[in-house]
Amino acid sequence: MSLPPPLMATLLLAVTTASCVLAAGDDGGIAAHPAYADAVGTCGPASAAPAAGARRLEEYDGERIVDITHAYRPELPGVGPDGLGPVVFQTMSMANGSFCNLSELRMVVHAGTHIDTPGHMIQEHFEAGLDADKLDLVVLNGPALLVDVPRNTNITAEAMESLKIPKGVRRVLFRTLNTDRKLMWKKAGDLSYVGFTEDGAQWLVDNTDIKLVGVDYLSVAAFDHLISAHVVFFKNPDIIPVEGLKLDDVPAGIYNLHCLPLRLVGAEGSPVRCILIK
Numbered sequence: 001m002s003l004p005p006p007l008m009a010t011l012l013l014a015v016t017t018a019s020c021v022l023a024a025g026d027d028g029g030i031a032a033h034p035a036y037a038d039a040v041g042t043c044g045p046a047s048a049a050p051a052a053g054a055r056r057l058e059e060y061d062g063e064r065i066v067d068i069t070h071a072y073r074p075e076l077p078g079v080g081p082d083g084l085g086p087v088v089f090q091t092m093s094m095a096n097g098s099f100c101n102l103s104e105l106r107m108v109v110h111a112g113t114h115i116d117t118p119g120h121m122i123q124e125h126f127e128a129g130l131d132a133d134k135l136d137l138v139v140l141n142g143p144a145l146l147v148d149v150p151r152n153t154n155i156t157a158e159a160m161e162s163l164k165i166p167k168g169v170r171r172v173l174f175r176t177l178n179t180d181r182k183l184m185w186k187k188a189g190d191l192s193y194v195g196f197t198e199d200g201a202q203w204l205v206d207n208t209d210i211k212l213v214g215v216d217y218l219s220v221a222a223f224d225h226l227i228s229a230h231v232v233f234f235k236n237p238d239i240i241p242v243e244g245l246k247l248d249d250v251p252a253g254i255y256n257l258h259c260l261p262l263r264l265v266g267a268e269g270s271p272v273r274c275i276l277i278k
Ligand SMILES: [Zn+2]
Pocket: 010, 110, 114, 115, 116, 218, 219, 243, 269
């Protein structure tokens, strides 16, 4: 579906035209996460087999620590059918005679697992400098509740009410039909994703103490409420949406959440590494 440029930007989703090699990955004999394909993106020459033990973990220390961040891979969802595309570009390569390997990072700050700041859609907040460097690490780190949203609905006021999230809970990760549909594992952006409606966002603001709002697709707001639901949240600069979380196979419940965005001065969003600790 073609979108007006501002909406495309809102949904992240930059498609880079740079070409890149897809090399078959070798996980050193240790099974990758079931949802990750074996192919990994590289932008240099096809690499030799990785060093023994090179692997990607989703859980650490016997599942005590769970990584709920999506790996930045070219197959992350993008605007078009082709996915995000590569974000890491190797500009110096030892395989090609350079004295070191050196890569550049080029990406929209709303790609993959990321945070939004209030300046994303409220110009006064942007001009006031409420950027990714000013986010409150107290909001981004602490006890959090992972809940399952009824699968037949957007996150409406009615759905919010049905979840009966107690007062005092400040951080909630909302798992929805998006996770069941594995939308973050599909290259093409899908506008039928589940998100907050305007009345759902308003209900959260009016009736809960939630400051960190985590969701499992690229926008906290349902597409039909893309601007209005975002703005309800952004009017409250102490609310931080965390988007594109990887909540597959994580039991609902209470965790210690740690989210650390990059200190991107002047940016209205940032990639973020989020983990749950039991
Ligand atoms: Zn965003």
